[in-house]
Amino acid sequence: MVWTIAEARAIHDLPLLELLHRAQTVHREHHPPDAVQLCTLLSIKTGACPEDCAYCPQSGRNDAKVEPERLLPVDEVLTKARAAKDSGATRFCMGAAWRDAREGEQFERVLEMVRGVRDLGMEACCTLGMLTDEQAVRLKDAGLTAYNHNLDTSKEFYGSIITTRTYEERLATIARVAGAGIHVCSGGIIGMGETLGDRLGMLVTLANLDPQPESVPVNALVAVEGTPLEGRPPVDPFELVRMCAVARILLPGSMVRLSAGRSELSREAQALCFLAGANSIFYGDKLLTTGNPDVEADLALLRELGMRALLPEDPKKGVAKGATELPPVAAE
Ligand code: SAM
Ligand code: DTB
Ligand code: SF4
Numbered sequence: 187m188v189w190t191i192a193e194a195r196a197i198h199d200l201p202l203l204e205l206l207h208r209a210q211t212v213h214r215e216h217h218p219p220d221a222v223q224l225c226t227l228l229s230i231k232t233g234a235c236p237e238d239c240a241y242c243p244q245s246g247r248n249d250a251k252v253e254p255e256r257l258l259p260v261d262e263v264l265t266k267a268r269a270a271k272d273s274g275a276t277r278f279c280m281g282a283a284w285r286d287a288r289e290g291e292q293f294e295r296v297l298e299m300v301r302g303v304r305d306l307g308m309e310a311c312c313t314l315g316m317l318t319d320e321q322a323v324r325l326k327d328a329g330l331t332a333y334n335h336n337l338d339t340s341k342e343f344y345g346s347i348i349t350t351r352t353y354e355e356r357l358a359t360i361a362r363v364a365g366a367g368i369h370v371c372s373g374g375i376i377g378m379g380e381t382l383g384d385r386l387g388m389l390v391t392l393a394n395l396d397p398q399p400e401s402v403p404v405n406a407l408v409a410v411e412g413t414p415l416e417g418r419p420p421v422d423p424f425e426l427v428r429m430c431a432v433a434r435i436l437l438p439g440s441m442v443r444l445s446a447g448r449s450e451l452s453r454e455a456q457a458l459c460f461l462a463g464a465n466s467i468f469y470g471d472k473l474l475t476t477g478n479p480d481v482e483a484d485l486a487l488l489r490e491l492g493m494r495a496l497l498p499e500d501p502k503k504g505v506a507k508g509a510t511e512l513p514p515v516a517a518e
Contacts, residue, residue: 189393189436194386198432202424206461209431213463216438222460222488223441223496224469225277225311226270230299231257232475235283237315237350239338241378243410243475244283250412252475257282257292264302270470273481274495277309279334281474285351286316293321297328304329311371316351316359322366332369332400335359340387343380360395369400373443376429377407377421385429393436401466402433402440406447408476421447423455427462434463441466449477453487460493 197205213219233254234246243250267278280299287293296312303310312325313334325333337360338344341353364370372395374388392399406421426447433442444464448456468478479487488495 189390191383191386191390194390194393194432194436195382197435198382198386198428202428205428205431206458209434209463210461212435212438213465217463217465218494220493221465221496222493223277223443223466224275224484225279225309225443225466226266226273226275226470227279227281227468227473227478228258228263228266228270229255229283229474230263230280230296230312231255231282231284233283236285238348240347240414241338241375241407241410243413245413248413250410250475257288257295260295260298260302263299264306267303267306267308271306271308273469274485275308275469276496277311277331278303278306279311279313279468281312281334282314284315287314287318287321289321293324297324300325300328300330304331313371316355317362319362319366322362322368326366326368330368332371333363334371334403335363336372336374336403336405337388337391338374339378339380340384341391342387343378343384347378357391360399364395364397370395371401371403371443372399373401373403373405373433373445375405375407375446376425377409377418377447378415379418386432389429389433389436398437399440401443402437403443403445404429404433404464405445406450408446408449408473410476420450423451423458426451427455427458430459430464431462443467446473446476448479453490456487457491460491 233244233252235244238247239245243252270278300310309331311332311334337356344353360370360372376385406426407418409416409418430442442464443466444459469484471480472478
Protein backbone atom coordinates (compact mmCIF):
# COMPACT_ATOMS: atom_id res chain seq x y z
CA MET A 187 0.00 0.00 0.00
CA VAL A 188 1.08 3.56 -0.62
CA TRP A 189 0.97 5.87 2.38
CA THR A 190 0.15 9.58 2.14
CA ILE A 191 1.10 12.35 4.52
CA ALA A 192 -2.61 13.02 5.16
CA GLU A 193 -3.06 9.42 6.32
CA ALA A 194 0.04 9.61 8.50
CA ARG A 195 -1.19 12.85 10.01
CA ALA A 196 -4.61 11.40 10.79
CA ILE A 197 -2.88 8.56 12.65
CA HIS A 198 -0.45 10.89 14.40
CA ASP A 199 -3.19 13.20 15.60
CA LEU A 200 -5.28 10.48 17.26
CA PRO A 201 -5.78 10.83 21.01
CA LEU A 202 -2.57 9.46 22.54
CA LEU A 203 -4.16 6.40 24.11
CA GLU A 204 -5.94 5.48 20.88
CA LEU A 205 -2.69 5.90 18.97
CA LEU A 206 -0.86 3.68 21.46
CA HIS A 207 -3.58 1.04 21.24
CA ARG A 208 -3.34 0.94 17.46
CA ALA A 209 0.44 0.86 17.45
CA GLN A 210 0.50 -1.91 20.06
CA THR A 211 -2.04 -3.93 18.05
CA VAL A 212 0.12 -3.69 14.91
CA HIS A 213 3.21 -4.43 16.97
CA ARG A 214 1.78 -7.66 18.37
CA GLU A 215 0.81 -8.88 14.90
CA HIS A 216 4.44 -8.67 13.76
CA HIS A 217 6.76 -8.89 16.76
CA PRO A 218 7.03 -10.51 20.17
CA PRO A 219 5.43 -7.99 22.55
CA ASP A 220 8.13 -8.08 25.20
CA ALA A 221 11.40 -8.36 23.25
CA VAL A 222 13.94 -5.64 22.64
CA GLN A 223 17.00 -5.98 20.43
CA LEU A 224 20.19 -4.68 22.02
CA CYS A 225 22.59 -3.14 19.47
CA THR A 226 25.98 -1.70 20.30
CA LEU A 227 27.50 1.16 18.36
CA LEU A 228 31.14 1.90 17.73
CA SER A 229 32.68 4.83 15.92
CA ILE A 230 35.37 3.15 13.80
CA LYS A 231 36.50 6.44 12.24
CA THR A 232 35.76 9.62 14.11
CA GLY A 233 35.40 13.28 13.17
CA ALA A 234 36.87 15.56 10.49
CA CYS A 235 33.96 14.70 8.17
CA PRO A 236 33.73 16.87 5.04
CA GLU A 237 29.91 16.98 5.16
CA ASP A 238 28.10 19.87 6.84
CA CYS A 239 25.24 18.07 8.66
CA ALA A 240 24.10 20.72 11.14
CA TYR A 241 23.33 18.24 13.91
CA CYS A 242 26.57 16.32 13.75
CA PRO A 243 29.48 16.77 16.15
CA GLN A 244 31.71 14.94 13.65
CA SER A 245 31.41 17.47 10.84
CA GLY A 246 34.78 19.12 10.25
CA ARG A 247 32.88 22.32 9.56
CA ASN A 248 31.66 22.91 13.09
CA ASP A 249 33.33 23.58 16.42
CA ALA A 250 32.26 20.55 18.44
CA LYS A 251 35.01 19.16 20.65
CA VAL A 252 35.52 15.82 18.96
CA GLU A 253 39.05 14.46 18.67
CA PRO A 254 39.43 13.13 15.10
CA GLU A 255 40.65 9.54 14.82
CA ARG A 256 41.77 7.47 11.87
CA LEU A 257 40.09 4.20 10.96
CA LEU A 258 40.60 1.81 13.88
CA PRO A 259 42.56 -1.43 13.55
CA VAL A 260 40.48 -4.60 13.02
CA ASP A 261 41.54 -6.26 16.30
CA GLU A 262 40.49 -3.25 18.36
CA VAL A 263 37.05 -3.26 16.73
CA LEU A 264 36.59 -7.01 17.21
CA THR A 265 37.60 -6.78 20.86
CA LYS A 266 34.79 -4.23 21.33
CA ALA A 267 32.37 -6.42 19.37
CA ARG A 268 33.20 -9.42 21.57
CA ALA A 269 32.63 -7.33 24.71
CA ALA A 270 29.29 -6.13 23.30
CA LYS A 271 28.27 -9.72 22.60
CA ASP A 272 29.29 -10.79 26.11
CA SER A 273 27.10 -8.08 27.60
CA GLY A 274 24.07 -9.24 25.58
CA ALA A 275 24.09 -7.24 22.33
CA THR A 276 23.10 -9.14 19.20
CA ARG A 277 23.98 -6.47 16.67
CA PHE A 278 27.18 -4.51 16.29
CA CYS A 279 26.96 -1.24 14.36
CA MET A 280 30.09 0.43 13.03
CA GLY A 281 29.96 4.10 12.06
CA ALA A 282 32.49 6.07 10.03
CA ALA A 283 32.52 9.85 9.58
CA TRP A 284 32.98 9.69 5.82
CA ARG A 285 31.13 11.33 2.96
CA ASP A 286 31.62 8.06 1.07
CA ALA A 287 33.27 4.76 1.83
CA ARG A 288 37.01 4.68 1.15
CA GLU A 289 38.54 2.48 -1.54
CA GLY A 290 41.64 0.33 -1.06
CA GLU A 291 43.17 -0.80 2.21
CA GLN A 292 40.62 1.02 4.36
CA PHE A 293 37.70 -0.66 2.63
CA GLU A 294 39.42 -4.05 2.93
CA ARG A 295 39.77 -3.35 6.63
CA VAL A 296 36.07 -2.60 6.98
CA LEU A 297 35.27 -5.88 5.16
CA GLU A 298 37.53 -7.68 7.62
CA MET A 299 35.61 -6.07 10.52
CA VAL A 300 32.30 -7.17 9.02
CA ARG A 301 33.53 -10.76 8.61
CA GLY A 302 34.87 -10.75 12.16
CA VAL A 303 31.58 -9.52 13.65
CA ARG A 304 29.63 -12.14 11.68
CA ASP A 305 32.03 -14.85 12.87
CA LEU A 306 31.05 -13.92 16.41
CA GLY A 307 27.45 -14.80 15.50
CA MET A 308 26.28 -11.18 15.72
CA GLU A 309 24.44 -9.15 13.15
CA ALA A 310 26.76 -6.62 11.54
CA CYS A 311 25.65 -3.16 10.49
CA CYS A 312 27.75 -0.33 9.18
CA THR A 313 27.30 3.24 8.11
CA LEU A 314 30.08 4.59 5.92
CA GLY A 315 28.35 7.27 3.83
CA MET A 316 27.72 6.80 0.11
CA LEU A 317 28.68 3.53 -1.60
CA THR A 318 29.40 2.41 -5.15
CA ASP A 319 27.58 -0.63 -6.55
CA GLU A 320 30.75 -2.64 -6.24
CA GLN A 321 31.28 -1.68 -2.60
CA ALA A 322 27.69 -2.66 -1.78
CA VAL A 323 28.21 -6.09 -3.35
CA ARG A 324 31.49 -6.59 -1.52
CA LEU A 325 29.89 -5.69 1.81
CA LYS A 326 27.12 -8.17 1.08
CA ASP A 327 29.67 -10.87 0.24
CA ALA A 328 31.48 -10.16 3.51
CA GLY A 329 28.19 -10.99 5.27
CA LEU A 330 26.95 -7.51 6.18
CA THR A 331 23.46 -7.77 7.68
CA ALA A 332 22.37 -4.15 7.31
CA TYR A 333 23.56 -0.77 6.14
CA ASN A 334 22.51 2.39 7.99
CA HIS A 335 21.88 5.43 5.83
CA ASN A 336 19.38 7.86 7.34
CA LEU A 337 17.07 10.19 5.44
CA ASP A 338 17.21 12.28 8.62
CA THR A 339 14.18 14.44 7.74
CA SER A 340 11.82 15.37 4.88
CA LYS A 341 12.97 16.20 1.37
CA GLU A 342 11.75 19.78 1.95
CA PHE A 343 13.64 20.40 5.20
CA TYR A 344 16.77 18.50 4.20
CA GLY A 345 18.49 21.52 2.60
CA SER A 346 18.19 23.50 5.85
CA ILE A 347 20.25 20.84 7.64
CA ILE A 348 22.72 19.58 5.02
CA THR A 349 23.95 21.37 1.92
CA THR A 350 26.86 19.16 0.85
CA ARG A 351 24.72 16.30 -0.50
CA THR A 352 21.15 15.84 -1.70
CA TYR A 353 18.13 13.84 -0.65
CA GLU A 354 18.24 12.13 -4.04
CA GLU A 355 21.82 10.95 -3.38
CA ARG A 356 20.64 9.56 -0.07
CA LEU A 357 17.79 7.65 -1.73
CA ALA A 358 20.11 6.40 -4.48
CA THR A 359 22.51 4.90 -1.91
CA ILE A 360 19.60 3.26 -0.12
CA ALA A 361 18.45 1.73 -3.43
CA ARG A 362 21.98 0.50 -4.14
CA VAL A 363 22.18 -1.18 -0.72
CA ALA A 364 18.80 -2.86 -1.18
CA GLY A 365 19.80 -3.90 -4.71
CA ALA A 366 22.84 -5.69 -3.34
CA GLY A 367 20.59 -7.68 -1.00
CA ILE A 368 21.63 -5.92 2.21
CA HIS A 369 18.94 -4.91 4.72
CA VAL A 370 18.37 -1.16 4.82
CA CYS A 371 18.42 0.67 8.15
CA SER A 372 17.12 4.20 7.61
CA GLY A 373 15.44 6.71 9.84
CA GLY A 374 16.00 10.20 11.10
CA ILE A 375 16.16 12.79 13.80
CA ILE A 376 13.47 14.86 15.47
CA GLY A 377 14.07 18.12 17.29
CA MET A 378 16.06 19.98 14.62
CA GLY A 379 13.42 22.67 14.07
CA GLU A 380 11.42 20.67 11.53
CA THR A 381 7.62 20.73 11.36
CA LEU A 382 5.37 17.79 12.09
CA GLY A 383 4.81 17.61 8.32
CA ASP A 384 8.56 17.11 7.86
CA ARG A 385 8.64 14.27 10.38
CA LEU A 386 5.70 12.55 8.76
CA GLY A 387 7.09 13.22 5.27
CA MET A 388 10.20 11.31 6.23
CA LEU A 389 8.23 8.37 7.64
CA VAL A 390 5.98 8.26 4.58
CA THR A 391 9.01 8.24 2.26
CA LEU A 392 10.50 5.34 4.23
CA ALA A 393 7.17 3.50 4.38
CA ASN A 394 6.77 3.75 0.59
CA LEU A 395 10.14 2.17 -0.13
CA ASP A 396 9.82 -1.30 -1.61
CA PRO A 397 10.78 -3.29 0.34
CA GLN A 398 10.30 -1.26 3.51
CA PRO A 399 13.53 -0.79 5.50
CA GLU A 400 14.37 -3.60 7.88
CA SER A 401 14.97 -1.04 10.58
CA VAL A 402 14.11 2.57 11.34
CA PRO A 403 16.17 4.48 13.88
CA VAL A 404 14.25 7.27 15.58
CA ASN A 405 16.77 9.71 17.03
CA ALA A 406 16.00 12.68 19.25
CA LEU A 407 18.55 15.38 18.53
CA VAL A 408 21.51 15.42 20.89
CA ALA A 409 22.17 19.16 20.74
CA VAL A 410 25.96 19.16 20.92
CA GLU A 411 27.85 22.33 21.83
CA GLY A 412 29.72 23.75 18.85
CA THR A 413 27.21 22.47 16.27
CA PRO A 414 24.76 24.86 14.55
CA LEU A 415 21.90 23.16 16.42
CA GLU A 416 23.47 23.49 19.88
CA GLY A 417 20.68 25.69 21.25
CA ARG A 418 17.73 23.57 20.17
CA PRO A 419 15.28 22.85 22.99
CA PRO A 420 14.82 19.21 23.99
CA VAL A 421 12.17 17.16 22.25
CA ASP A 422 8.90 16.71 24.16
CA PRO A 423 8.86 13.00 25.09
CA PHE A 424 5.24 12.63 23.94
CA GLU A 425 6.34 13.75 20.47
CA LEU A 426 8.95 11.01 20.45
CA VAL A 427 6.33 8.49 21.59
CA ARG A 428 4.01 9.58 18.77
CA MET A 429 6.87 9.32 16.26
CA CYS A 430 7.60 5.73 17.38
CA ALA A 431 3.90 4.86 17.15
CA VAL A 432 3.47 6.27 13.63
CA ALA A 433 6.67 4.50 12.53
CA ARG A 434 5.32 1.22 13.95
CA ILE A 435 1.96 1.58 12.17
CA LEU A 436 3.42 2.65 8.81
CA LEU A 437 6.29 0.15 8.91
CA PRO A 438 4.77 -2.84 10.70
CA GLY A 439 7.55 -5.36 10.09
CA SER A 440 10.51 -3.04 10.69
CA MET A 441 12.55 -2.85 13.85
CA VAL A 442 11.88 0.60 15.32
CA ARG A 443 15.07 1.64 17.06
CA LEU A 444 14.81 4.13 19.89
CA SER A 445 18.20 5.66 19.20
CA ALA A 446 20.00 8.88 20.17
CA GLY A 447 18.53 10.99 22.96
CA ARG A 448 17.67 8.24 25.45
CA SER A 449 19.99 9.71 28.08
CA GLU A 450 17.54 12.60 28.41
CA LEU A 451 14.46 10.39 28.56
CA SER A 452 12.80 9.24 31.76
CA ARG A 453 12.22 5.54 32.34
CA GLU A 454 8.51 6.18 31.95
CA ALA A 455 8.96 7.88 28.57
CA GLN A 456 11.09 4.97 27.36
CA ALA A 457 8.39 2.53 28.51
CA LEU A 458 5.82 4.49 26.48
CA CYS A 459 8.11 4.30 23.44
CA PHE A 460 8.23 0.50 23.85
CA LEU A 461 4.45 0.43 24.17
CA ALA A 462 4.31 2.50 20.97
CA GLY A 463 6.30 -0.19 19.14
CA ALA A 464 9.96 0.68 19.60
CA ASN A 465 11.70 -2.69 19.91
CA SER A 466 15.40 -1.92 19.86
CA ILE A 467 17.85 0.31 21.68
CA PHE A 468 21.50 1.22 21.44
CA TYR A 469 23.08 -0.55 24.35
CA GLY A 470 26.45 0.53 25.68
CA ASP A 471 27.72 3.57 27.48
CA LYS A 472 28.44 5.50 24.29
CA LEU A 473 26.72 6.15 20.97
CA LEU A 474 29.31 7.36 18.42
CA THR A 475 30.72 10.41 20.19
CA THR A 476 28.03 11.24 22.75
CA GLY A 477 26.73 9.47 25.86
CA ASN A 478 24.08 6.79 26.21
CA PRO A 479 22.53 5.33 29.38
CA ASP A 480 24.77 2.92 31.32
CA VAL A 481 24.39 -0.75 30.54
CA GLU A 482 23.39 -1.40 34.16
CA ALA A 483 20.63 1.22 34.04
CA ASP A 484 19.27 -0.21 30.78
CA LEU A 485 19.27 -3.77 32.09
CA ALA A 486 17.58 -2.63 35.28
CA LEU A 487 14.90 -0.80 33.28
CA LEU A 488 14.21 -3.74 30.99
CA ARG A 489 14.03 -6.10 33.96
CA GLU A 490 11.67 -3.80 35.78
CA LEU A 491 9.42 -3.67 32.73
CA GLY A 492 9.60 -7.46 32.37
CA MET A 493 11.07 -7.19 28.89
CA ARG A 494 13.50 -9.61 27.30
CA ALA A 495 16.46 -9.24 24.98
CA LEU A 496 16.19 -10.75 21.51
CA LEU A 497 18.12 -13.96 20.99
CA PRO A 498 21.30 -13.78 18.95
CA GLU A 499 20.82 -14.53 15.31
CA ASP A 500 21.52 -18.01 14.07
CA PRO A 501 24.04 -17.17 11.33
CA LYS A 502 22.34 -19.66 9.01
CA LYS A 503 18.81 -18.48 9.57
CA GLY A 504 18.78 -14.71 9.23
CA VAL A 505 17.37 -12.18 11.65
CA ALA A 506 16.51 -13.34 15.17
CA LYS A 507 12.84 -13.82 15.96
CA GLY A 508 12.98 -15.47 19.35
CA ALA A 509 13.61 -13.94 22.72
CA THR A 510 15.67 -14.88 25.72
CA GLU A 511 16.18 -13.89 29.31
CA LEU A 512 18.12 -10.71 29.82
CA PRO A 513 21.85 -11.12 30.39
CA PRO A 514 22.93 -10.90 34.01
CA VAL A 515 23.69 -7.48 35.40
CA ALA A 516 27.45 -6.88 35.43
CA ALA A 517 29.11 -7.39 38.82
CA GLU A 518 29.50 -4.23 40.93
N1 SAM B 1 28.65 9.51 7.88
C1 SAM B 1 27.63 8.56 7.76
C2 SAM B 1 26.31 9.16 7.37
O1 SAM B 1 26.08 10.31 7.58
O2 SAM B 1 25.49 8.40 6.85
C3 SAM B 1 27.44 7.72 9.00
C4 SAM B 1 27.53 8.28 10.40
S1 SAM B 1 26.27 9.46 10.90
C5 SAM B 1 26.92 10.01 12.44
C6 SAM B 1 24.85 8.45 11.30
C7 SAM B 1 23.59 9.14 11.78
O3 SAM B 1 23.74 9.57 13.12
C8 SAM B 1 23.14 10.39 11.07
O4 SAM B 1 22.47 10.12 9.87
C9 SAM B 1 22.19 11.01 12.07
O5 SAM B 1 20.86 10.60 11.85
C10 SAM B 1 22.69 10.47 13.41
N2 SAM B 1 23.22 11.56 14.25
C11 SAM B 1 24.40 12.20 14.12
N3 SAM B 1 24.53 13.17 15.04
C12 SAM B 1 23.40 13.17 15.77
C13 SAM B 1 22.94 13.96 16.87
N4 SAM B 1 23.66 14.95 17.35
N5 SAM B 1 21.73 13.68 17.39
C14 SAM B 1 20.98 12.67 16.87
N6 SAM B 1 21.36 11.90 15.84
C15 SAM B 1 22.55 12.14 15.29
C1 DTB C 1 21.42 6.32 13.98
O1 DTB C 1 20.37 6.63 13.43
N1 DTB C 1 21.80 6.77 15.16
C2 DTB C 1 23.13 6.28 15.50
C3 DTB C 1 23.41 5.29 14.36
N2 DTB C 1 22.32 5.49 13.47
C4 DTB C 1 24.70 5.31 13.63
C5 DTB C 1 24.10 7.37 15.69
C6 DTB C 1 23.67 8.41 16.72
C7 DTB C 1 24.78 9.39 16.88
C8 DTB C 1 24.50 10.40 17.95
C9 DTB C 1 25.57 11.43 18.06
C10 DTB C 1 26.93 10.89 18.41
O2 DTB C 1 27.06 10.08 19.36
O3 DTB C 1 27.90 11.30 17.78
FE1 SF4 D 1 29.64 13.27 8.38
FE2 SF4 D 1 27.69 11.49 8.78
FE3 SF4 D 1 28.19 13.43 10.60
FE4 SF4 D 1 27.11 14.09 8.28
S1 SF4 D 1 26.19 12.76 9.84
S2 SF4 D 1 28.82 15.15 9.27
S3 SF4 D 1 28.09 12.64 6.90
S4 SF4 D 1 29.54 11.77 10.04
